[in-house]
Amino acid sequence: MRKIAAQVIIVLFCLWHMFAVGVYAIPRASSDTLSISLRSVLLPVVTPYMLITSQWQLWDLFSPDPLRRVDYYRIEAYQRGAWFPVTTMSANDYNIWRHPFYSKLFVNVFNEFDKNTDGAKERLMQLLVCKPYHLPQGTQIRLVYEYYVVPGNDVDWNRWKPTFANDSGPVTSCPDPPDA
């Protein structure tokens, strides 16, 4: 009897887990009526379980389309009445061991343009340049995106050359030494 009870509990747990994983992974970008209905009704049911067990997941790797924008991050400091470049950085400045983590960090913080409006970009800029480049407290710094876009259509790749453009990012200043 105890064995049957254990088996019933395991089966119920497996069915619940499979259901929760399946529902939570429904693409957020999917805008058909069924997906929207499923997400609105079922996501609130499964989300607490997925978050508590740290099983949250969305499998949008290289999709819906691969990332085509290639950014180099130029950080400039305002000194003696003019902006001058302190450094230009990208994930490729880091060795093979650190590269995967910095490439995620840079894209997640600097390139999620509609998110991270609460000082994340500024915080990362400060950490990357203020102390490493010995900038005095209060020095104004700003982010400039030097970027190009990889073609999304068929091109002759042997002839293709990137065309760079610039975008302005946030402006902040170097904080008190203990935080920098």
Add this chain to the structure above:
Amino acid sequence: MMFLRSLQAFFFSTQSARGFGLMRIAWATVAFSYFLMQWQDIDFFYGNDGFMNPDLSHTLMRSNLHYTFLAVVTSPHAVFALYLLMLLCIFATAVGIFPRFMLIASVLLMFSFHERDTMVLGGGDTLLRNIGFILAISPCIDAFSLKRLDAQHRNIEKTGTLLPPPTMSAWPYRLLLWQMIVLYGTSFWYKMLGTMWTSGTAVQAALHQPFFSRWPDSIINPLMPMAHLVDWASLIWEGLWILLLVPRWLTDLLPKQIPRIPLKRILMIFGIFFHGSIFILMDAGSFSLVMFTAYLGLIRDDDIAWFARLFPRVAALPSRFIRRIVGREMQRPAVS
């Protein structure tokens, strides 16, 4: 009644635990390697003085149902000590010292670090957590562990025979297979929402992203004539994983003249080429290696028998290893 019996067989039929033993080792090896790579950035990523300071953590991370040991362990030295403890637990998990306890400790610590700063995580990290969870609740993870080696040694001394092969119920395998079907199925779904995968240009664009590509354009460009084919082939292959949901009784209804194909093995072999190519050509974090890890857990007795028929010498290596250790051929009792 028939349905209940089928349900019981589906979740509780006995299968070899060797796949999950191998998966435990691979999971711990990949996790150990990728956490070790963060050695010099632990404070930067996870400490209060690093990027994710308390203010930012409150705005960037979710506020509810968010659990991490690093919410209370905040000083740089304490965070690093916890990191060292995690590495130790993961190493013990890999070699199989107190495997159950060490695995659960590793999983909880890994979850804590991942939940502390999600900005540095990729798909490989997510799958590491998914596999870690399934391993932690699986009934048997001892295969290929020092714990089992010790038990094997004692059993040989006592009875002169080997222990029965390690076995477990099928339900952890079902959870893992479902996880993989969801992963590939929703990945296929996501790709169909864009335009580049269906037009065949996604692979070429991804390979020309200098932050992903490991190789210069002079090496990548000659591969471009194959890019469309690879693009569509990988799309079809991901979609085909959904067919693993078709139950056996349904395929049994097909006429006998239609040949049965070992779909899971074919998909996994293609997956080895697919993820192997990604690993060689691109730096996509730990994703390819974690996918291989999951494949190990999908190996069942019939897969091992199929492999042994194809490569008998390789399949005989474990018994040759034991013979070398104990100096004679050992008899293995049948599974009870």
